[in-house]
Structures are given as structure tokens and as C-alpha cells.
């Protein structure tokens with residue numbers, strides 16, 4: 001059987017596309033490079049919008065990338081159930097694109113945060129989290145300047161009520177995110193955005209853990225079952 005194809009988008013200023021592609025391969029998938037100017041998704045089964053500084057973070061993180069040609073097909077495919085993972089800058093882009101609610105704003109301490117961060121997995125039924133145990137605590141690197149998750153009261157209540165807060169910071173809240181939110185899903189559970197970087201935690205030898213790999217395995221499981 002052919003490996004499922006997971007597209008990894010590169011925008012000008014993207015930083016973590018290679019690590020995301022490596023994580024896909026390590027989990028047994030085929031990583032397909034997508035370029036910001038692509039008009040289609042090259043036949044992929046899922047998409048990762050990776051981290052970095054797309055378009056230099058000008059204006060606001062993710063605010064320009066959301067208009068990149070490739071994002072049209074991503075939004076359309078997500079609407080039809082394609083699994084989409086937005087990591088850090090990718091999460092910011094998915095919020096700007098309207099695939100996920102709310103926004104990411106400057107960290108409460110007003111400086112860039114780079115640390116290994118404990119997270120709690122609160123929803124194991126999304127396309128990207130089935131490989132985790134409910135309530136599992138995982139150690140994943142976080143490195144961002146605009147990582148504070150905000151949303152209005154009714155959106156927050158909806159996210160909490162529907163179990164769409166998938167990941168929450170444990171121990172401390174590193175960026176002032178409301179309710180300690182580190183990652184959320186859309187209502188289908190197939191689009192996930194998170195600020196920490198699972199693609200940087202795929203090898204216990206180089207650290208800080210291999211806790212991130214489960215996300216890539218989960219998506220590949222979901223694609224096999226689809």
C-alpha cells in the first residue's frame with residue numbers, strides 16, 4: 001500500500017517545514033512539498049502549515065500568509081474533511097484564514113518565549129491526537145512571540161463546552177493564553193492548531209522527548225481509516 005501523502009507548505013519566511021516533513025516521514029508518511037504560490041494541493045491527503053515567520057511576520061503573524069494562493073485550496077479541502085495541522089505560525093495562519101476561531105496575540109510578558117513546555121492532551125478524538133491517552137502530559141518545545149490565545153467569551157465557552165480545547169499548558173501559562181489554551185480544533189476535529197512544536201519532539205535522543213510523534217501517527221491512522 002502506498003504511504004499517505006501529507007503536504008507541508010513553505011511560505012517565504014517559513015522555518016520549520018523541513019522538520020515537519022521529517023516528522024511525517026518518521027511516522028511512515030510521504031511528505032510532499034507545497035509552495036505558497038501553488039494553485040492546488042498536488043494530490044495530498046492532509047496538510048501541515050508549519051511554523052516560522054511567514055512574510056516576515058509583517059503586519060501581524062499570519063495575516064499576509066492567509067492570502068497566499070495555496071490557502072484557497074487548503075480552506076476548501078478542510079471544508080471537505082481533509083486533516084489540517086497548523087503549528088505555531090501555522091496556527092496563527094489558520095486563525096487568520098478563519099479555519100479556527102480566535103487569534104494569537106503578543107505574549108503577555110511582551111517578549112519571545114523559547115522553552116520546553118508541558119502540555120495536557122484533553123481531547124484524543126481529533127484526527128491528530130488519537131494516539132495519545134486522555135489527560136496525558138507531553139513535553140514539547142514552544143518558541144513564539146505572538147502565542148497568547150484570545151477569543152471572545154462565547155467562543156471560549158463553545159470551545160470548552162465542545163471539548164475543542166485539545167491541548168492546555170501545564171505548570172505555567174507561558175504566554176497569557178486565555179484558559180491556558182495551547183491548541184484547539186475546529187468542530188469537525190480534523191483541523192488542529194497549536195502553538196508548541198510537535199515536529200521538534202520526535203526523537204528522545206536529541207530531546208526534549210518524542211512526544212510529538214503521536215500527532216503524525218494519529219493523522220496517518222485517520223487517513224488509512226478514511
Ligand SMILES: NC(=O)CC[C@H](N)C(=O)O
Nearest residue numbers: 051052088089144145146
Ligand atoms: N515558531 C513560530 O512559528 C513563531 C511564530 C511567530 N513568528 C511568532 O513569533 O509568534
